[in-house]
Amino acid sequence: MEMVLKRSGGGMACHQHRPAEQQEPAELSAELRRGPWTVDEDLTLINYISDHGEGRWNALARAAGLKRTGKSCRLRWLNYLRPDVKRGNFTAEEQLLILDLHSRWGNRWSKIAQHLPGRTDNEIKNYWRTRVQKHAKQLNCDINSKRFKDAMKYLWMPRLVERIHASTGPGDDNIGPDDDGSGDYGNNDLSCISGVTMATIATCFEGSPSMVMSSSSDSITSESQDLQKINLHVHGGDEKMSSRDWMQEVDHEFWSTQIQPNNEQFQDQELNGWVQGFSEGMSESLWSLEDIWKMQ
DNA sequence: AAGGTACTCAACCGCGGCTAA
DNA sequence: ATTAGCCGCGGTTGAGTACCT
Numbered sequence A: 001m002e003m004v005l006k007r008s009g010g011g012m013a014c015h016q017h018r019p020a021e022q023q024e025p026a027e028l029s030a031e032l033r034r035g036p037w038t039v040d041e042d043l044t045l046i047n048y049i050s051d052h053g054e055g056r057w058n059a060l061a062r063a064a065g066l067k068r069t070g071k072s073c074r075l076r077w078l079n080y081l082r083p084d085v086k087r088g089n090f091t092a093e094e095q096l097l098i099l100d101l102h103s104r105w106g107n108r109w110s111k112i113a114q115h116l117p118g119r120t121d122n123e124i125k126n127y128w129r130t131r132v133q134k135h136a137k138q139l140n141c142d143i144n145s146k147r148f149k150d151a152m153k154y155l156w157m158p159r160l161v162e163r164i165h166a167s168t169g170p171g172d173d174n175i176g177p178d179d180d181g182s183g184d185y186g187n188n189d190l191s192c193i194s195g196v197t198m199a200t201i202a203t204c205f206e207g208s209p210s211m212v213m214s215s216s217s218d219s220i221t222s223e224s225q226d227l228q229k230i231n232l233h234v235h236g237g238d239e240k241m242s243s244r245d246w247m248q249e250v251d252h253e254f255w256s257t258q259i260q261p262n263n264e265q266f267q268d269q270e271l272n273g274w275v276q277g278f279s280e281g282m283s284e285s286l287w288s289l290e291d292i293w294k295m296q
Numbered sequence B: 001a002a003g004g005t006a007c008t009c010a011a012c013c014g015c016g017g018c019t020a021a
Numbered sequence C: 001a002t003t004a005g006c007c008g009c010g011g012t013t014g015a016g017t018a019c020c021t
Helices: A039-052 A057-063 A070-081 A092-105 A109-113 A121-138 A146-166 A195-205 A223-235 A243-258 A269-282 A289-295
Strands: none
Touching: A039 A057, A039 A070, A057 A070, A070 A121, A092 A109, A092 A121, A092 A146, A109 A121
């Protein structure tokens, strides 16, 4: 089992003031524990749930002899101890899904998590805040702005699609280093992409500057057929044009036509400089998403 | 090597909805 | 119909760690 005591026992000691509404009954609050869970607590919770099942968290916490709130037990189980919780970096497919579903539903993390088996709302939320919002901040634009949404739609998401296309073996479809030693769990067989992801791919290409994606909702019999359709569209029927070439073309056209420094969408000098640098660099090589963000 | 800064993510809080009494 | 307790969701915090200077 993974050790959970990475932090000292003093963690979260700042949370000392709680409104009366949130207080536990007096006889319980005096002995309630908070902060990082110990291995013993984890084992107690796991054993209890394996014997009695989950749910009714307050009663569960008392019955198991845990000096924790039901809330705390529920959170620990759902976000960490549950056997089907996935660990490690998000795959390209998952990232694509998150971007797409967030664009539809906003911060409905639990709803988004329902479409990513094994991923928790907390994990997705953290991903969004630490990765996506960070990039918006680096671009000095609001995460809800058209500028950032365009960058996601025309750059980030197509690139993720490209990575899904290009992936040939397990273990390297994450953005960013996989340095936690856990390895990727991702299956790069494209047949594993969920129906939602296929829809995502379709919407991703829909309206992109040099590509028109026909509706894929009709007469779809399988995901592999979807994929073939997308391949056809992506390659435009020209077998000599790799998806990589196509992506380069899309990116270059997008950045040269839609995000020119004089474009009214991009008035501020700082971003213009970044865009220009990006646009010039794009003709030289295909940049990884990470490189793109690092450029500015 | 040391100190500072940035990043990650587990765990917390507040609030609203649901439900049983 | 009311109310208290529980549950789940979204937002926030901060300790630990990685990275940078």
